[in-house]
Amino acid sequence: xFTKFWDELAEGLAGRWAAxxxxxxxxxWGGGLLAWVWHTGRGWQRLxxxxxxxxxxxxxxxxxxxxxxxxxxxxxxxxxxxxxxxxLLEGYWPWPFRRLRFWLARxxxxxxxxxxxxxxxxxxxxxxxxxxxQQAEYAxxxxxxxxxxxxPRHLMPTRLGNILRAAEEYPLVRYxxxxxxxxxxxxxxxPKEARDxxxxxxxxxxxxxxxxxxxLLFAVWTVWAWWAVPAALVVAVAAYWGMLHAAGxxxxxxxxxxxxxRFALYEQVRWPLPDEPQREDxxxxxxxxxxxxxxxxxxxxxxxxxxxx
Amino acid sequence: MVNDRDILQAVRRTRDEWGSTLGAKEAEDLAKWLDKAVDDxxxxxxxxxxxxxxxxxxxxRALTGVRRELGVxxxxxxxxxxxxxxxxDEVPAGTLMVCPVDPDHCRKRLRQKGQTLFCPEHGVxxxxxxxxAPKE
Numbered sequence: 001x002f003t004k005f006w007d008e009l010a011e012g013l014a015g016r017w018a019a020x021x022x023x024x025x026x027x028x029w030g031g032g033l034l035a036w037v038w039h040t041g042r043g044w045q046r047l048x049x050x051x052x053x054x055x056x057x058x059x060x061x062x063x064x065x066x067x068x069x070x071x072x073x074x075x076x077x078x079x080x081x082x083x084x085x086x087x088l089l090e091g092y093w094p095w096p097f098r099r100l101r102f103w104l105a106r107x108x109x110x111x112x113x114x115x116x117x118x119x120x121x122x123x124x125x126x127x128x129x130x131x132x133x134q135q136a137e138y139a140x141x142x143x144x145x146x147x148x149x150x151x152p153r154h155l156m157p158t159r160l161g162n163i164l165r166a167a168e169e170y171p172l173v174r175y176x177x178x179x180x181x182x183x184x185x186x187x188x189x190x191p192k193e194a195r196d197x198x199x200x201x202x203x204x205x206x207x208x209x210x211x212x213x214x215x216l217l218f219a220v221w222t223v224w225a226w227w228a229v230p231a232a233l234v235v236a237v238a239a240y241w242g243m244l245h246a247a248g249x250x251x252x253x254x255x256x257x258x259x260x261x262r263f264a265l266y267e268q269v270r271w272p273l274p275d276e277p278q279r280e281d282x283x284x285x286x287x288x289x290x291x292x293x294x295x296x297x298x299x300x301x302x303x304x305x306x307x308x309x
Numbered sequence: 310m311v312n313d314r315d316i317l318q319a320v321r322r323t324r325d326e327w328g329s330t331l332g333a334k335e336a337e338d339l340a341k342w343l344d345k346a347v348d349d350x351x352x353x354x355x356x357x358x359x360x361x362x363x364x365x366x367x368x369x370r371a372l373t374g375v376r377r378e379l380g381v382x383x384x385x386x387x388x389x390x391x392x393x394x395x396x397x398d399e400v401p402a403g404t405l406m407v408c409p410v411d412p413d414h415c416r417k418r419l420r421q422k423g424q425t426l427f428c429p430e431h432g433v434x435x436x437x438x439x440x441x442a443p444k445e
Contacts, residue, residue, distance in 0.1 A: 116420070123402045123418045135399055142420070143397035150423040173423030197390045204389075249392055 024214040025075040031231070032221050039224035078217075082209040089212070089243065090161035104157030112148055112155075115141055147248065160240070160247055167251030171258040176284025179254070181292045182265060189264040190257055201253050205246040212239035270302040311379055313358040317346050319378035320361055323371065330371035335364050406435035412442075 037043040054060065093101050122130065122138040130138065148162045149155055149169045156162045171177040187195065215235030221228035262284075266273050271287050274280040289296030321343060327336040339361060346357035362384070365372040376384060403419035408428035415428040417435055426435040 119420060120417050124416075127399070127401075136396075139397050139399045142400060145420060146397075150421045169423075173421070200389050249390065252392065253390065 022071055022075050024211055025071050025078060028074070028214050028218055029071065031218055031228070032224075035221035035225035035228055078210050078213050081213045082206050085213050086205070086209040086243075089158060089209070089240070090164055091156035091158045092161070093157075101157050105155040108148070108155050108157065108162065109152050112145065112152075115145055119145065147251075160243055163244065163247040163251055167254045170255045171262070171284075172288075174281070175258060175262055176281030176286075176288065177258065177262060177265075178288040178292070179258075181288050182258075182262075183254075185268070185291065186257060186261060186265045189268045190261045194257060194261065198250075198253050198257060201246065201250040205243060205250050208239050208242035208246050212236055212243065215239050267305075270304055272300060272303045311381060311384060313351075313354045315379060316358050316375070316384065317343060317354065317361065319375045320365070322378050323374040326374050327371065330374060331364075331368050335368065335371075339364055405438040407438045407441055409433060409436045409441050412438065 037047070040046070054063075091101055091105070119138065119141040122134055122141070125134065127135075147159075147166055149166045150173060151169065154165050154169050156165050168179040171179050171182065187198075190198075212235075215232050215238075217232075218235060219229050219232035263273055266283075266287065269287065269291070271290075272283070274283040286296045286300065290300075320339065323330075324340075327339065331339065342357045342360045342364075346354045365375060372384075376382065403421070406417050406419055406426050407413075408415035408431055410428065410431045410433060415430065415435065416438070417426045419426065427433065428435060
């Protein structure tokens with residue numbers, strides 16, 4: 001019976017969900033066990049002896065179920081923590097650190113001004129006169145600067161925060177659409193395939209944030225093993241790099257969703273479509289105001305499909 | 310959701326049924342694409358899967374057999390978006406912006422819409438080049 005239980009457990013753990021959700025928690029507790037064994041010296045021997053002394057199958061089942069419950073509960077805690085941690089890493093800090101946030105953001109402004117100057121120097125050279133290195137540098141700076149909000153007031157103190165903030169700012173700057181207001185509506189208006197792609201990208205970002213949480217938590221095992229701190233740091237740094245990449249991809253997809261499907265949002269709200277790109281931000285701001293405040297619709301007439309053509 | 314390899318394996322397992330579910334030409338095409346799907350080339354697998362599904366879409370009975378083999382009602386492929394591995398190519402610079410006080414002494418290019426560029430000498434925001442008359 002016990003073997004069957006383990007077989008089924010192993011089969012369950014092999015699932016995608018289990019691998020993603022329980023994997024980091026499993027590594028955390030496994031690492032804790034390793035640290036304890038390392039600390040006690042003969043801990044592994046003692047543990048296996050004790051387990052061998054248990055002769056009742058029900059005790060094994062209870063142990064396995066208990067272990068699984070601890071794993072699931074700690075995994076749930078890790079999942080709850082992922083969003084607050086993500087926001088902290090973005091730079092949304094609570095009250096005592098708010099000043100620090102804006103002070104660091106101002107330092108980012110200075111760094112960006114320097115990069116902007118470099119870009120302006122390169123752009124002043126005619127494209128056909130630029131050398132290969134200059135061309136590559138021009139493209140690199142362009143890509144790098146595009147990962148920061150254009151409005152200095154929107155800058156965040158961290159790189160992760162700026163990548164995500166730049167993507168959130170984009171619909172407002174380009175189309176007058178406020179992301180926080182329009183995103184839930186747009187989400188319902190975009191095709192399933194696009195939603196799936198966006199969800200996968202978001203899951204990847206969340207997964208990296210979860211890994212970061214577990215990486216930091218791993219440091220608690222320093223009570224038993226000194227190497228838990230460097231191990232925790234390595235995981236946290238790797239997870240942060242993973243978050244930067246995932247945030248870049250997610251941000252690009254959010255931008256693309258607005259580029260491609262924003263008119264679906266107008267159509268679903270029965271809002272008249274903007275006539276030309278130059279005036280689109282005015283229409284977008286009106287629509288955002290209408291959706292959030294209910295005002296801004298004084299000179300607007302609904303555009304129902306049946307009334308067209 | 311299933312992946313490309315699962316789909317191709319399922320199609321291979323239905324090979325015995327092709328005689329009754331597909332025409333000779335389609336069966337030949339299907340076999341050709343399955344042969345092209347080399348195990349260590351993800352792009353070849355992806356391309357083969359697309360073509361195999363294209364063929365199967367036109368033959369509901371063959372598609373039903375593949376669904377049965379996969380144990381799914383609908384074939385939904387899980388494909389994660391990945392950006393191209395290279396960097397950004399050069400994009401032409403944006404609008405030429407000039408100082409409204411003296412359009413000739415300060416000229417910068419707009420990198421992104423929404424950006425505000427300033428003249429370091431006069432401390433004023435730059436404006437699009439066409440909107441200011443050249444200084445006499």
